[in-house]
Amino acid sequence: MSLGTIHLNKEEDLLLRLKKGDKVAFELIFYKYKGKLFDFIRKSLPTSEEAENIIQDVFTNLWLYRKKLDSGKSLNALLYTMVRNELFMHLRKQIVRRKYVEEFGLFVNENDDSTQNQIEYNELKLLLAQLIESMPEKRKEVFKLSRYEGLSYKEIAKKLGISEHTVDTQIRKALSYLKENLKKTTFVLFSLFFKRF
Structure with a gap:
């Protein structure tokens, strides 16, 4: 044609x-x-x-x-x-990403495109990604569906065939694990995050 x-x-x-x-x-x-x-x-x-x-x-x-x-x-x-x-x-x-950053008490200025800020922010993302990948398979899957895809607990439960209570438990354990391990690296990423703990 x-x-x-x-x-x-x-x-x-x-x-x-x-x-x-x-x-x-x-x-x-x-x-x-x-x-x-x-x-x-x-x-x-x-x-x-x-x-x-x-x-x-x-x-x-x-x-x-x-x-x-x-x-x-x-x-x-x-x-x-x-x-x-x-x-x-x-x-x-975008909303999920902001909530994700706030959840860990981060104070990275995402609008600051300075070289140093970008390097530090990339280091943080890499560290979080590595920690997430190290979690048990089911916990990792639940966490990614919640924080990366923005699904509700109800949507995750339906998608994976588990209870909302199980979803809540897995999320709580994931957050606890991430916060605890991120605390251990504060001396490396001090300028980036954790004003509270």
Whole structure:
């Protein structure tokens, strides 16, 4: 199918061609909607870079899952639904990340992009990641679902087939383990965290 035979204003044509793996149709959709979607996302985010990243994720998913797209839904509605979902997940992760930092009493200024601050912050993330990976498998899985994916105790319990009480217990043990081990490294990361304990 050549470029000239695709009607730019007919969403159904573009969507059908996309579902068949037509790269020209995909490019037309990208250039037709990228600007509008970016403006829509940008209103909810502090930086253009974050908006660009979400746009990339949306169009990557659009291509990867093109065969599963609902042909009965308008292309415009489909794209805005995808954008809203990606934006929601992004904002949810940001909230979880802030809660995660606050939970350990950290006082890293995430807006400070100085070289020293970034090095120290990266050291902290690496240390936390190593400690999390060293936890028992089930505890690690529960903790990641809570702190990385932002799932509620109820959602985790349903996903793993365990009780909410078990989820709560595993989270408490994980936090206790992390705090205790992070305390031991205070002399290395003193400028970064733990104003309380």
